[in-house]
Amino acid sequence: MNPADFAFLAELMKSRSGLILTPDKSYLVESRLGPLARAEGLSSVDEFLGILRGRRDERLMRATSEAMLTNETFFFRDKTPFDLLKEDILPPLVKARAAGHRLRIWCAAASTGQEPYSIAMLLDQNPRLTGGLNYEIIATDLSEKCLERAKSGLYTQFEVQRGLPIQMLMGYFEKVGDSWRINEKMRNIVQFKRQNLLEEIRTLGRFDIVFCRNVLIYFDQPTKRGVLERIAMQIAEDGQLLLGAAETVIGLTDAFKPSPTRRGLYARNPEFRGRAAA
Amino acid sequence: MKSCLVVDDSRVVRKVARKILEDLKFECTEAADGAEALARCKERMPDAILLDWNMPIMTGIEFLKKLRLERNGEKPVVVFCTTENDMDHISEAIRSGANEYVMKPFDSEIIESKFQEAGLV
Numbered sequence: 001m002n003p004a005d006f007a008f009l010a011e012l013m014k015s016r017s018g019l020i021l022t023p024d025k026s027y028l029v030e031s032r033l034g035p036l037a038r039a040e041g042l043s044s045v046d047e048f049l050g051i052l053r054g055r056r057d058e059r060l061m062r063a064t065s066e067a068m069l070t071n072e073t074f075f076f077r078d079k080t081p082f083d084l085l086k087e088d089i090l091p092p093l094v095k096a097r098a099a100g101h102r103l104r105i106w107c108a109a110a111s112t113g114q115e116p117y118s119i120a121m122l123l124d125q126n127p128r129l130t131g132g133l134n135y136e137i138i139a140t141d142l143s144e145k146c147l148e149r150a151k152s153g154l155y156t157q158f159e160v161q162r163g164l165p166i167q168m169l170m171g172y173f174e175k176v177g178d179s180w181r182i183n184e185k186m187r188n189i190v191q192f193k194r195q196n197l198l199e200e201i202r203t204l205g206r207f208d209i210v211f212c213r214n215v216l217i218y219f220d221q222p223t224k225r226g227v228l229e230r231i232a233m234q235i236a237e238d239g240q241l242l243l244g245a246a247e248t249v250i251g252l253t254d255a256f257k258p259s260p261t262r263r264g265l266y267a268r269n270p271e272f273r274g275r276a277a278a
Numbered sequence: 279m280k281s282c283l284v285v286d287d288s289r290v291v292r293k294v295a296r297k298i299l300e301d302l303k304f305e306c307t308e309a310a311d312g313a314e315a316l317a318r319c320k321e322r323m324p325d326a327i328l329l330d331w332n333m334p335i336m337t338g339i340e341f342l343k344k345l346r347l348e349r350n351g352e353k354p355v356v357v358f359c360t361t362e363n364d365m366d367h368i369s370e371a372i373r374s375g376a377n378e379y380v381m382k383p384f385d386s387e388i389i390e391s392k393f394q395e396a397g398l399v
């Protein structure tokens with residue numbers, strides 16, 4: 001690949017999504033942009049990048065930045081975050097909330113919806129966990145394509161067999177043609193919205209619990225810190241944050257404190273007051 | 279080491295499944311139909327059974343119902359593994375005592391995920 005094209009693409013990704021594209025990842029460019037190039041009737045990714053760089057067409061730039069993202073996800077991914085939600089996070093939080101409070105949970109990089117729907121099924125299956133409080137799950141992602149799929153609630157046979165116990169498939173899904181669709185009740189509990197984590201997130205409101213898993217890994221240190229601190233400003237003083245298995249706040253910000261006993265769990269630091277906008 | 283009985287009338291499927299299960303550290307035996315599987319189980323109950331549905335002589339579901347009436351027949355964790363992929367078949371399997379259900383085609387990731395659900399890995 002032409003180095004100027006690569007530099008252009010890397011800059012596009014960095015500014016639009018925070019993704020750091022290093023030369024060792026250049027193999028990804030071919031596989032991710034190949035389908036886009038073909039859809040545009042072009043014979044190669046090189047040709048596609050040349051045109052992208054020349055025209056800077058907004059539709060193509062957006063499609064490109066979405067296509068470069070990794071959307072890998074599955075139901076109840078890594079298991080422990082969902083156990084933590086059930087055993088460590090919800091019981092004290094629910095106790096601390098007044099009867100009329102509406103619990104708000106945010107999935108900050110929800111991809112095709114498996115993560116928020118896993119939470120929805122878990123809460124629906126264990127009504128005692130929420131102790132009669134109303135709750136809502138807000139699921140956001142940058143990728144329009146992912147959000148569309150997530151909203152449809154349609155999953156392939158392969159996807160419903162990754163991480164999803166058969167009892168849950170029986171209880172919450174119906175078969176539609178060759179696909180499986182999560183039921184309307186779950187689809188109504190989860191609200192999907194487009195949200196770039198690099199941008200202002202204040203309009204999302206305040207949350208009790210935030211899942212932000214397997215997205216910080218793609219960012220550089222200043223971007224990670226920025227995202228974490230923006231999230232901190234939207235979390236209740238006693239709120240909790242869950243990160244992916246390879247992610248941490250340590251060395252990045254004091255907006256959260258790692259749980260001394262539970263890996264992947266971070267408490268909002270009530271002393272953190274935010275940083276003056278730089 | 280846990281033991282797993284792989285029941286399928288296709289030798290190719292048995293071979294593929296066996297390879298995946300051996301990678302998950304299961305000691306595997308094979309049977310080509312329900313009757314043969316039942317005979318294996320009477321000799322020695324395995325920890326797990328990966329079970330096809332449609333087979334000659336005795337189907338998977340007939341085998342499962344008989345197995346659960348055997349002495350110690352409640353012990354093995356049974357994971358169906360079949361091309362039947364509608365809710366009616368799934369419900370019947372679970373009602374008849376299956377613990378998990380895999381819809382073919384499968385790969386190592388699905389088998390591992392389902393064996394995890396069933397508490398085997």
Ligand SMILES: C[S@@+](CC[C@H](N)C(=O)[O-])C[C@H]1O[C@@H](n2cnc3c(N)ncnc32)[C@H](O)[C@@H]1O
Pocket residue numbers: 016017018019069070071072073074077108109110111112115140141142143146195196197198212213214215244
């Ligand atoms: C690997 S998936 C993680 C999905 C899920 N949280 C999980 O752990 O299984 C990462 C998601 O982050 C999204 N993403 C990447 N950069 C983003 C940004 N700047 N703002 C919002 N979402 C972003 C991608 O579109 C992708 O769907």
